[in-house]
Amino acid sequence: MARLIGGDLSRLRQLNALSAIRALRESGPLTLSALADRTGLSRPSTKEVTDELVALGWVEEVPPSPGTMGRPARRYRFRAENGYLAGVDIGGHNVRVAVADLDGRILAEAKRPVPPETPLEERLSAIEHAVSMCLDLGGIAMADLWTIAVGTTGTLRPDGSIAYSVAIPSWTGLDLGARLRAMFPCEVLVENDSRLAALGESRRGAARGASDVVFLHLGLGMGAGLIIGGRVHQGFGGAAGEIVVLPEARWLEATEHLNTCAVVPPGTPLEHAAGHTLAAARSGDPVALEAVERYTDDVAIGAAALALILDPQIIVLGGGFSRSADVLLPPLRERLERRCIRMPALAASDLGDECVVIGAIDYAAEHLESRLFTPDAGALPLPR
Amino acid sequence: MARLIGGDLSRLRQLNALSAIRALRESGPLTLSALADRTGLSRPSTKEVTDELVALGWVEEVPPSPGTMGRPARRYRFRAENGYLAGVDIGGHNVRVAVADLDGRILAEAKRPVPPETPLEERLSAIEHAVSMCLDLGGIAMADLWTIAVGTTGTLRPDGSIAYSVAIPSWTGLDLGARLRAMFPCEVLVENDSRLAALGESRRGAARGASDVVFLHLGLGMGAGLIIGGRVHQGFGGAAGEIVVLPEARWLEATEHLNTCAVVPPGTPLEHAAGHTLAAARSGDPVALEAVERYTDDVAIGAAALALILDPQIIVLGGGFSRSADVLLPPLRERLERRCIRMPALAASDLGDECVVIGAIDYAAEHLESRLFTPDAGALPLPR
Numbered sequence: 001m002a003r004l005i006g007g008d009l010s011r012l013r014q015l016n017a018l019s020a021i022r023a024l025r026e027s028g029p030l031t032l033s034a035l036a037d038r039t040g041l042s043r044p045s046t047k048e049v050t051d052e053l054v055a056l057g058w059v060e061e062v063p064p065s066p067g068t069m070g071r072p073a074r075r076y077r078f079r080a081e082n083g084y085l086a087g088v089d090i091g092g093h094n095v096r097v098a099v100a101d102l103d104g105r106i107l108a109e110a111k112r113p114v115p116p117e118t119p120l121e122e123r124l125s126a127i128e129h130a131v132s133m134c135l136d137l138g139g140i141a142m143a144d145l146w147t148i149a150v151g152t153t154g155t156l157r158p159d160g161s162i163a164y165s166v167a168i169p170s171w172t173g174l175d176l177g178a179r180l181r182a183m184f185p186c187e188v189l190v191e192n193d194s195r196l197a198a199l200g201e202s203r204r205g206a207a208r209g210a211s212d213v214v215f216l217h218l219g220l221g222m223g224a225g226l227i228i229g230g231r232v233h234q235g236f237g238g239a240a241g242e243i244v245v246l247p248e249a250r251w252l253e254a255t256e257h258l259n260t261c262a263v264v265p266p267g268t269p270l271e272h273a274a275g276h277t278l279a280a281a282r283s284g285d286p287v288a289l290e291a292v293e294r295y296t297d298d299v300a301i302g303a304a305a306l307a308l309i310l311d312p313q314i315i316v317l318g319g320g321f322s323r324s325a326d327v328l329l330p331p332l333r334e335r336l337e338r339r340c341i342r343m344p345a346l347a348a349s350d351l352g353d354e355c356v357v358i359g360a361i362d363y364a365a366e367h368l369e370s371r372l373f374t375p376d377a378g379a380l381p382l383p384r
Numbered sequence: 385m386a387r388l389i390g391g392d393l394s395r396l397r398q399l400n401a402l403s404a405i406r407a408l409r410e411s412g413p414l415t416l417s418a419l420a421d422r423t424g425l426s427r428p429s430t431k432e433v434t435d436e437l438v439a440l441g442w443v444e445e446v447p448p449s450p451g452t453m454g455r456p457a458r459r460y461r462f463r464a465e466n467g468y469l470a471g472v473d474i475g476g477h478n479v480r481v482a483v484a485d486l487d488g489r490i491l492a493e494a495k496r497p498v499p500p501e502t503p504l505e506e507r508l509s510a511i512e513h514a515v516s517m518c519l520d521l522g523g524i525a526m527a528d529l530w531t532i533a534v535g536t537t538g539t540l541r542p543d544g545s546i547a548y549s550v551a552i553p554s555w556t557g558l559d560l561g562a563r564l565r566a567m568f569p570c571e572v573l574v575e576n577d578s579r580l581a582a583l584g585e586s587r588r589g590a591a592r593g594a595s596d597v598v599f600l601h602l603g604l605g606m607g608a609g610l611i612i613g614g615r616v617h618q619g620f621g622g623a624a625g626e627i628v629v630l631p632e633a634r635w636l637e638a639t640e641h642l643n644t645c646a647v648v649p650p651g652t653p654l655e656h657a658a659g660h661t662l663a664a665a666r667s668g669d670p671v672a673l674e675a676v677e678r679y680t681d682d683v684a685i686g687a688a689a690l691a692l693i694l695d696p697q698i699i700v701l702g703g704g705f706s707r708s709a710d711v712l713l714p715p716l717r718e719r720l721e722r723r724c725i726r727m728p729a730l731a732a733s734d735l736g737d738e739c740v741v742i743g744a745i746d747y748a749a750e751h752l753e754s755r756l757f758t759p760d761a762g763a764l765p766l767p768r
Contacts, residue, residue: 012425042396155725163725212620226693228612235695236596237726242692245725248632248685301632305689308626309610311619341539341547341629342621 016041016049018369021058024078025103029062031073050076057082080105083146084138085368086131087360089193090152092116092167092221093271095127097134098357102146104365108138109357120170128183142185149189149364150180151196151356153221158238160190167221189367193217193356194225194241194318195232197349200359201316202227205350210313214306214344215355218299218328219319220271222251224306232363243302254298258321261291278324293331300335307340318349325349400425400433402753405442408462409487413446415457434460441466464489467530468522469752470515471744473577474536476500476551476605477655479511480741481518486530488749492522493741504554512567526569533573533748534564535580535740537605542622544574551605573751577601577740578609578625578702579616581733584743585700586611589734594697598690598728599739602683602712603703604655606635608690616747627686638682642705645675662708677715684719691724702733709733 023038036046053059064072080103089096098109110133114126154165160177180188198215207213213227224241226233233240244251258274280288325348337343351358407422420430437443448456464487473480482493494517498510538549544561564572582599591597597611608625610617617624628635642658664672709732721727735742
C-alpha cells in the first residue's frame, strides 16, 4: 500500500523524493549508485530517500538481473501499478479508451462507434460504458483509477467546457469536465484532441525526442496541436492552435477539393468521399492528382503560418487522411519548402488512429508528478 | 571581491545558493526569516548559505531601515554592483546602448545615428564606440562588463550569425556574434530585436506580468517577437516569429498604404512618409484615414494568425509607428475582434524607442543565473 508523500516529508525531502521517482520512472530499475548519479543527490541522501519511498510503498526492490555474478547491487523500481490512468478519445464517430499503469504502459484498449448525431446523454453513457469495459478488459477496478484524461474535438475553455464544436454539434457549450467528474470518482482532465495527439507523437511517435512540435490533423475537420518547450501549449485562454478559423489560412474549405473530386462515385457518404480521391491519386489518376495538388496548396498556407511563427523541429501529419501520407507528403513538402525560412522535418503520424488516446495517457502520466506531493490527501485516491 | 560560486560549493549547496540569490534579486534586501520563507530552506540552511555567499562576496549585510525600533533583524542584499551588463540595439538607422548593474538597473544610455548605407566595418566601429561612450558615461570599466546582449534586425541563426537582413543589407551572412566577441572581452549574446523588445515589455513594460506575449513591430519593416511561458521563443532553428514572409499574411506590403498616401508631400524621404499619413489621420483627413484602414486590414491578417496560433495574453504594438497607437489601435482592435476566438489584450508599447535596449538588459540579467555556477571560471570574468 502506498501512502501520499505530501504530508510525510519536509519540503527538501519531497524534492529529493520527486527527483528519485522521476529518475526511476524515466529509466526503469536503478541501483542506488545509478540513482545517485541520475538525481545528483549524495549517496547517503539517495539511500535515505529510497528507504522512505520503500516504506511509503512508492518504490520496491527488484530481484537482480538473471545471470548476475557475485553479490549484485540492489536495484529499485517505481511501483507503477499503485494506480491506473485512462485515456479517452471522443471523436465525431468513435469513442476510444485505453487504460495504463502510472508509467503510461498500456494494459487494455477499447473502441466503440458513436455517430455524430447521437443525443448528448446517450453519448455520455457510451463514454461511461466504454471506460468500464476497458477497465474490465484490463482487470482494473474503477476505484484504482486515479486519472482520466479526455481528448475531444472542439475549442475548449481552460475549465474543460467546450466553447464550440463542429464535429459534435451537441458538444457546443457543454461543461464536459463537470459532466465527466460527476460520472467518474477520480480526477478528470479535458484537452483538445489535436494537442494530446501532438503530445503522444512527441513522447512515443514520429516526433519522439523533439520539444517543439506541430501536429496537423488532416481529415474531414482540420486542426493543429502544439508542443512548445516539451509541453502542450494551450494558450492563455485555452484557444491556441486555432489557425483553421482564419479564412486567409485556407484550411476551412481545403477538404472540399478532395470531397468534390469527379472520381468520387455519386452517392458516396461525405465521410468516405476523400478516401476515394486519395486512393485514385495513389493509382495515378490525373483528375485525383489535380485535386490533391489543390488540397495541399491550401493546407500549405496554414501549415506555413504555423512553421513561420513557431519554427518547430518537426510537423507531424495525423488524422484520417494521414493514412494517405504517401500521396500527401511529397506535394506538401514541396510547398512548405518554398514558403519556410527553415524547413522543419515533416513526417506521418506513427501512432495513427491511436494518437489521441495514447497522448491522453501520456498527459495523465505527466500530470501525476504535480499531484504526488499535494498536501490535500483527498485529491489523490490512495491505492488499496 | 566576489568569487565564482561553481567551484566552491557542493551541488545541493549550489542549488540553495541559487535559490537565495534568486530571491534576493527578485525582492531586494531580506531578513534571514524572509529569505527562508521565500526559498523554502530551513532557517539553519538559510543562515549557512547566506554566510557562504557573504564570504564569497555575492551578498552583503545592509543597514537596518531608518526608524526601526529595538534590535532590528539583519538584512541582506545581492551585490548587483559586482559586475555590469550592456544592452545594444542595432537598428537600420541608429545604435542604442544601455549599461546596467547585474539586477538590470539602468545606469547610463547612449545613442548615435548610423545610416543603413554605412559600410560594414564603419558600422561595427560605431557600435564599439557607442558601447565605450556609454560605459564612460556610467563610470564603468570595460573589464567590469560581464555580458553584452545585442538585439538586431534580421533573421538570426542560433549561433548569432545573420541569415538575412532587409534593413541593414551588409548584415546578411555576417557572423555578428563572432565579430562582436573579437571586439569585446566579455560574453556576447545576439538576438532578434523584436524578441528582446517582447522580453522588455513583458518584464517592465506594457505586458508586465504576462507570460505569453506577442510583440508586433510596426514600422518601415514589420516583425514579431514571442514570449511563451515567460521566455523568449526562438524556435528550433532560431527562425520563430517570421510570419512576415508569408504573402497571405499580408505584412510584406502593408506599409505601402501609408507610404504612398496622397497626403504625403512630394519628395518626402521614405522613412518619413508614413509619419505624414498617420499625422493627417489623427487630424481626421479622410484620405489618410482610408489609408490607415487599408494598412490595419493587412496588419490584422498576420496579427490574427499569431493570435489564433498562440492565444497570447496580450499583443503589444511597438516600432516607430506605435507612436501613433492612438490612430492605429482602434481599427486594429476592431479587426482582430472579428477574427480571434479569444481576443487578447492589445496595448501600445510602454518602453517606446528603448524597448529593444531594455529588453537586451533583461535578457543579459536573466542569462546571468545560468552562468553563476559555471565550473569553468574563465567563462565568467570575476569582478575586481
